[in-house]
Amino acid sequence: MGASCGCFSFLEEASKPVKSLGPDDKSSVPEAPAPAASSPAAGVPVPSDPDDVTRWEVGKGGVTDLSPNVPGRLLLRSPEVPKEATAPADGAEVTFNIEVFDLSARTRGPAALSCQSLRAQLGSGEVRLPEELEIIIPCLKPGGVFTAFCRSFGELGALPETGLWQSLSSCMGKEVLMKLELLEAQDLCLATLEGHERLEYAKGRKDAGGRYFKRGWFQAALERYSLTAEMLTHRDDIKDNSLWSQAQEVKSACELNAAACLLKLEKWRDVEAVCNAILRTNPANEKALFRRGKALLALGEADRAEKDLKKVLEVNAGNSEAKHLLQQARKESKGTKRERNVYAAMLQSE
CATH class of the missing domain: 1.25.40.10 (Tetratricopeptide repeat domain)
Structure with missing residues (x-):
């Protein structure tokens, strides 16, 4: 059964409510968590989906290989983002949306995890994110949804012990598709x-x-x-x-x-x-x-x-x-x- 959340923080001081990132009022605080993005209907064959990873080619269509060891294990597809958009600096506090889908059955059902406005600090060295996300998130830029494919989710290390990430334990060792959107990065110049x-x-x-x-x-x-x-x-x-x-x-x-x-x-x-x-x-x-x-x-x-x-x-x-x-x-x-x-x-x- 998929897990969902509205707002979650990995930072000790981030217990404050996350500000709304809506287009009308960026300074207001929402009264309730924003609803998770809708997921495709269960049973939709992956090959017919625009995110069909079997058609991805490294170097084409914005696809890059982020695999730290064996090539082809962790791929990232980047959307077209504004030229001035930059990736967050090491150590920056970032806010992002994420959806995780289990592809092991070659179909994409409801999201195993769907969360909005998660916050984390990049490059802390602490195990607060799945290892795959430690590699992926520093590559994100604002202005579009990035898609990542993990050949065997969790092969880079164990999941963090927090309940949020433990909800992905059923995805361990399986093919996984992740959709990520960088909302904000509190960068240092x-x-x-x-x-x-x-x-x-x-x-x-x-x-x-x-x-x-x-x-x-x-x-x-x-x-x-x-x-x-x-x-x-x-x-x-x-x-x-x-x-x-x-x-x-x-x-x-x-x-x-x-x-x-x-x-x-x-x-x-x-x-x-x-x-x-x-x-x-x-x-x-x-x-x-x-x-x-x-x-x-x-x-x-x-x-x-x-x-x-x-x-x-x-x-x-x-x-x-x-x-x-x-x-x-x-x-x-x-x-x-x-x-x-x-x-x-x-x-x-x-």
């Missing part, structure tokens, strides 16, 4: 933020990155860490020395965390590049030396890895993981040297 405001925003993105990292969303975490480090590179509007010192601490932590994300993503050369930048200003940074050494070892450059890991132990003799990797690096380095000698001897004998 980063270009106009004062220095202390930019620092606070950056701290929030760093914290979100940490929550994503703990959830195993390493790409999402990397994006937040990279954004934060970039934001705090310039001192133009951070004149206060104390604020600037805080900003540099946050920036340094995010750069190191970005290297940790890149290790998880097995982007070894990127790890090396990030750590190189850190070590240029702080040659004895233990974490940067360790992470670069680990990446170099994965790249088969045991000689260079050995040097980094030795330096790690000079800084912190109790780093047990560095000791273990150093033994591995020495073993691989010796093996590589023997192989080179054998190969050199073979060349000389020819």
Whole structure:
């Protein structure tokens, strides 16, 4: 049986009534929740529907592939929206409408979920939305209804524990069609933020990155860490020395965390590049030396890895993981040297 709601908030402070978004009076508060949009009649075959996902082609008709892993698992079809329409910034509070349909029977019956004026904060790193929506909503723009197709709903992670989303438990593992409309986004204009405001925003993105990292969303975490480090590179509007010192601490932590994300993503050369930048200003940074050494070892450059890991132990003799990797690096380095000698001897004998 489908679930419906008029207004729901994921934000702790959002217990206030949601303002009406009707065309006549945008400042009034509705006395009752707006009715959910009507759903197509039960039993209508999907192929005859204009949202027939079997005819979708990536790159055509506004269809893009948002699948984080295997292609074709999560598709989004965008409507024509005004050219000036923009997607909400990371961390923005958004209000949106949503309908969810179960397509597993190859028919589209009543909506499994139909809600209006839901509010959420983008990129918080907390599990307040189904994982698919965490990917989809940042791509929405105001001015039209977007349609998303999930090949297997819920395969990216468990549903949030709130009753609203638990009503979709029957859709888990099934093909699902979602219709979404972005109503409002309370965006921040980063270009106009004062220095202390930019620092606070950056701290929030760093914290979100940490929550994503703990959830195993390493790409999402990397994006937040990279954004934060970039934001705090310039001192133009951070004149206060104390604020600037805080900003540099946050920036340094995010750069190191970005290297940790890149290790998880097995982007070894990127790890090396990030750590190189850190070590240029702080040659004895233990974490940067360790992470670069680990990446170099994965790249088969045991000689260079050995040097980094030795330096790690000079800084912190109790780093047990560095000791273990150093033994591995020495073993691989010796093996590589023997192989080179054998190969050199073979060349000389020819």
